[in-house]
Amino acid sequence: MTNIPEIFASMVFNDDVMRKSLPQDVYESLHRTIESGSDLDITVATAVASAMKEWAISKGATHFTHWFQPMTGITAEKHDSFISPTENGHVLMEFSGKELIKGESDASSFPSGGLRATFEARGYTAWDPTSYAFIKDNTLCIPTVFCSYGGASLDKKTPLLRSSQAVSREALRVLKLFGNEDVKKVTPTVGAEQEYFLIDKQYYIRRRDLMYCGRTLFGAPPPKGQQLDDHYYGAIKPRITAFMKELDEELWKLGVLAKTEHNEVAPAQHELAPIFTNLNTAADHNQLMMEIMKKVADRHGLVCLLHEKPFAGVNGSGKHNNWSLSTDTGANLLDPGKSPRENAQFLLFLAAIIKAVDEHQDLLRLSVASAGNDHRLGANEAPPSIISCFIGEDLEKVVAAIVNRTSLKNGDREHMEIGVHGLPTFPKDATDRNRTSPFAFTGNKFEFRSLGAPASIAGPNIILNTIVADELSAFADTLEKAKDFEATLNDLIRTTFKEHRRIIFNGDGYSERWVAEAKARGLLNLRTTVDAIPYYRTEENIALFERHGVFTREEILSRTEILLETYSKVIAIEARTMAEMGRQEILPTVIRFTERLANAVNAKKKANPALSCKAENIVLEDVSERLDEFYDRLATLERATADVPKDCYDSLRVASAYKDTVVPAMASLRKVADELEARVDSSLWPYPTYGELLFNI
Ligand code: ADP
Ligand code: MG
Secondary structure, three states, rough: OOOOOOOOOOOOHHHHHHHHHHOHHHHHHHHHHHHHHHOOOHHHHHHHHHHHHHHHOOOOOOOOOEOEEOOOOOOOEEEEEEEOOOOOOOEEEEEHHHHHHHHEEEEHHOOOOOOOOOOOOOEEEEEEOOEHHHHHEEEEEEEEEEEEEOOOOOHHHHHHHHHHHHHHHHHHHHHHHHOOOOOEEEEEEEHHHHHEEEEHHHHHHHOOHHHHOOOOOOOOOOOOOOOOOOOOOOOOOOHHHHHHHHHHHHHHOOOEEEEEEEEEEOOOOEEEOOOOEEEEHHHHHHHHHHHHHHHHHOOOOOEEEEEOOOOOOOOOOOEEEEEEEEEOOOOEEEOOOOOOOHHHHHHHHHHHHHHHHOOOOOHHHOOOOOOHHOOOOOOOOOOOOOEEEEEHHHHHHHHHHHHHHOOOOOEEOOOOOOOOOOOOOOOOOOOOOOOOEEEEOOOOOOEEEEEOOOOOOOHHHHHHHHHHHEEEEOOOHHHHHHHHHHHHHHHHHHHHHHHHHHEEEEOOOOOOOHHHHHOOOOEEEEHHHHHHHHHHHHHHHHHHHHHHHOOOOOHHHHHHHHHHHHHHHHHHHHHHHHHHHHHHHHHHHHHHHHHHHHHHHHHHHHHHHOOOOOHHHHHHHHHHHHHHHHHHHHHHHHHHHHHHHOOOOOOOHHHHHHHHHHHHHHHHHHHHHHHHOOOOOOOOOOOHHHHHHHOOO
């Protein structure tokens, strides 16, 4: 039996280890830096580096790395060993304060969206002491931010930290007005539930689409899919249980609070949910979680698929971002609370979030946009590409009563005053779960459900923090000036709910009716990545990010470029993979099959001219027609790919060409290929079927 408390965080240089291994003054000084974000003294860094090195070596580490999160969406690391040669030909294990604080890195191969001119290929990494260092694969990993030499951020962590600061700053202003003088800091908290598929590696390596693109580009639907819902929360197969056990243990060693593992709706699909923690740590942990999932799967002869939509016709994989704000005094600001004062404060935060979601639908939508997620959002799957907000029936009643100035109890025209006095205790509704809403209030937190499985959670949380910070800031401006606080507060909450009620939707987000209704309400429906991304760089949004010090104009422009370029690259790789599989695998297979049929007809006629050959002839004709169609569509796809503008600096034009011509050509080719798969001798078919991938595990 594993002793969980013993292994938990055994590979993390956390507060406990620091307190034990650092001199007290160093420990206290480091703590101050962590709390206040002030600069770190080099003598402190030297002492910390030395303790870190001793600790790491005692755990078997030989190398260290500055671990960072470039715009590729995955983590990057460059390993250096601790060894340092001595004069007499021996080595010492060394790690200096300077090496801890700052690293130089050739940034030229990481996406920068034009931010870093080629002559300035250097970038640097800087220690983020607010996330603990840890050991992975005998390497001490130091969480860092990644910037260009000019100081522009080239990663996901820098703006995440900046946005957390912004929301803390503005929330503190509001809290002060409610008399919470003791609160010094507000921290976003996040629990990111992660969905994934596990398939047998033997099948995986026989499919180029899975290997190159992480998703199947072809594949006829199997007779059984997820209709029976018999996989959901079903008994977990022994092989998967073994995987999950090892995964949990690996994650626990790294201090990741892996809590629940269960089967999801689709066959071969599973979910892992951690217990929430502060956002910075949650973002690091989610990256680690995805990495470790892949590694552990490999050890079990499995492959972990984190693509948003690995299989057509089967549920895709997402990530649920549970988000709230918590004070350093231990209060959850999205907990409705018990006293009227807490209620009023809660309602103000709720109003700020609802307003933020309504006013910044574009940003929330684009924060989850990717080529892969286009197959979920806006397709026949949830959540929809329309951003709306679910608050549950009970809370909706409160909002309605406030807007209509009616009483909550019997709906009569008695004043529904908020104030800091006289508000009823809220019915706390955690049972009403609307699974179709992209952004749902679930009792004491909001759950943003539109994230794709492989995405870093940084992007959506940067947006969430920033837009909420902006609304809180405007609220604070109004309330700080108020002569009559209660009356102004009342008015502010009522007006906000009234003006932004259109974003609240508690119905079925998958229905066609909602698409029409949302349009009537004036809500945005940005169906694809290419539709959504350009909103990033509107003057209004640039001003918003600059106002809160989250992104500079240059950073926004470069990130927009990266997102569009990435989209184009992904589609280009998919199109090429499809064409390759089409030419080299599907065409020859179908030709061989028709050849066999033709030979069979000839042989039969030769043996006995009176035999009919009806079945052979029908199949031959049917398959031959589809083969011709396949060939034409393959040629169309190749032409569409070749016609995308090359050497074009307008990345939006390029991405639009992929979206408008290549993506439809891919869908059309796939359709006829899957029809062929369903008609051709299965022993000839060149790659494993959906049935094998999803059910043979
Ligand atoms: P579900 O029904 O969606 O599976 P749960 O209620 O079990 O969800 O919780 C989902 C996630 O929300 C978990 O990761 C949990 O830790 C997280 N969570 C709970 N409270 C908070 C909070 N205050 N802030 C952020 N995340 C939270
Ligand atoms: Mg959830």
